[in-house]
Amino acid sequence: MLQIYNTLSRSKQAFKPIEPGKVKMYVCGMTVYDFCHIGHARVMIVFDMVVRWLRASGYEVVYVRNITDIDDKIINRAVENGESISALTQRFIDAMHADSDELGLMYPDHEPRATDYIGQMQGIIGRLIEKELAYQGDDGDVNFAVRLFPEYGRLSGKSLDELNAGERVAVSGGKRDPLDFVLWKSAKPEEPDDTRWKSPWGEGRPGWHIECSAMSCDLLGEHFDIHGGGADLQFPHHENEIAQSEGALYGQDHKTSDQPFVNYWMHNGHIRVNEEKMSKSLGNFFLIRDVLQNFDPEVLRFFMLRAHYRSPINYSDAQLEEARSGLVRLYTALSQVPAAIESLDPHSPWVKRFSNAMNDDFNTPEAIAALFDLTSEVNRAQGKEKVQLATTLKSLAATLNFLQRDPTVFLQAGSPSGEVGLSVIAIEEQIAARVAAKQAKDFAKADFIRKSLLEQGVVLEDKPSGLTEWRRN
Structure with a gap:
């Protein structure tokens, strides 16, 4: 209740x-x-x-x-x-x-x-x-x-x-x-x-x-x-x-x-900003539209709901970056699952844990903690079980208005302001150059390309199929 x-x-x-x-x-x-x-x-x-x-x-x-x-x-x-x-x-x-x-x-x-x-x-x-x-x-x-x-x-x-x-x-x-x-x-x-x-x-x-x-x-x-x-x-x-x-x-x-x-x-x-209450009189307030120039709207929502609604929140770019990293982890788990979606099992222990948290005075921090633990299970599972767990993850997150986008779109998106770092074309060219280096057994060059991309905020992930996927860090 x-x-x-x-x-x-x-x-x-x-x-x-x-x-x-x-x-x-x-x-x-x-x-x-x-x-x-x-x-x-x-x-x-x-x-x-x-x-x-x-x-x-x-x-x-x-x-x-x-x-x-x-x-x-x-x-x-x-x-x-x-x-x-x-x-x-x-x-x-x-x-x-x-x-x-x-x-x-x-x-x-x-x-x-x-x-x-x-x-x-x-x-x-x-x-x-x-x-x-x-x-x-x-x-x-x-x-x-x-x-x-x-x-x-x-x-x-x-x-x-x-x-x-x-x-x-x-x-x-x-x-x-x-x-x-x-x-x-x-x-x-x-x-x-x-x-x-x-x-x-x-x-x-x-x-x-x-x-x-x-x-x-x-x-x-x-x-x-x-x-x-x-x-x-x-x-x-x-x-x-x-x-x-x-x-x-x-x-x-x-x-x-x-x-x-x-x-x-x-x-x-x-x-709160620097542990002071945000107010116009103190000049330490931030407009929504200005924040969204640098951060995805879903990141701002996630940042807000990581804390219990009754608790004060200390605002900073570092906190928003941390929230973005959390969403990256959740979306990365979904990106590894086939598009086919199973029906949600209402008797799943994950559904029960999530619901119990939300029914406890809308305890979104505990509900989100359940999503992170479920993400770990998605990463470990295989086959149909992986798809079922991913379905549960996406369905539960939907009640908080999270994780409803194409994972690749989210993971490869840059700053809303357009300051995205390397372009998609440049990243794909570097990945192709890395593949060519590996085929030529020039593993030092391949490692250099991976490291260089990582320094520019791009993470590569080699799949068993031989394909290389990427996301922005």
Whole structure:
């Protein structure tokens, strides 16, 4: 049975969907004012993996990942560029989709944009005001009264006195308490016309937190199975989502026995660079499209999933090279097997080991370790057993979106940027020269050619048939 670490309970729990056989999952997506970096890639890759495994396990999954297309950073960037909000956000939505396509990721079933849900947001805000959990301040902003919601702090595990106003929550003169967070921002005279909407509280725009409650509840209902996102969203964003969603539903009389907004909260770990958290403020972030200039997209996916999704990852080119070497080992095993594919044996001990790992809170490091051990068996086996084991390897890897390409294509590919070292023609010419040297019994020259190719990143492998295969190291 699938076990999921629930941030809300701080423990692994058996996964029981609200509706048998069906899973409703919402993941916080991107704020589209710039190109996506590898921190965004981790969110996309992790929850792509989660959806793939849930579906492989027989669940019918509805996967929602939102797009924040109105936000202070978006407004500031649009003003700096002298372009409209819609032009800016569409440009970076297109770029995000291009990055996702390059990474070979599935699209969510729904990808709602915040600006399409203004009415739903206003509906929730109105309910919170009716239940006296929200108020309009002197500055025109509508704020959530945190101290009136008795369950606030459950997700972060802190008391109200320990909590501070969140990173993206500006304390203004209209707030009654520094912990209160904005639901509706009153429009400022200097802000562009395309950043404001009419509302019962005057022209303005939604706060950041309210959008996810509106979109998730509209598409998945007021009670759904899984909510995911990066660890940095646990507080204040997800804490505030719970407060405003359950507050609108139950008011100040909310009890622990009431149905929660979400049953399971999942958070992926940070990306670190030189043991520091990656962030734009530190200037140590890497864009997805820049990384993919030098590394195959499958290598980046493999790098991300070698670590457990909840663990921090330390990013470096050396780590990516190590990930590439791991994939080379797996693809090399498949390259030695005939193309004929057997049917997968569901009772194979390898299937059981892999499934047990994935059902243990999506333990991809252990699942990948099983693939490596299986690779060793493929290399040792002969005949039909070799084909059967290779089939199992490729089939299991498919649930993680690995090893689905022609092995030769992967093994002989160079850098995506085109910096491939020796060309295929040059390598084949050297191999032919080596064959000629061996036929002439000039073994010193043959060894020199092998060594020279190896120094240039090309590995030769002589087959019993007399053919020589090669791959890039």
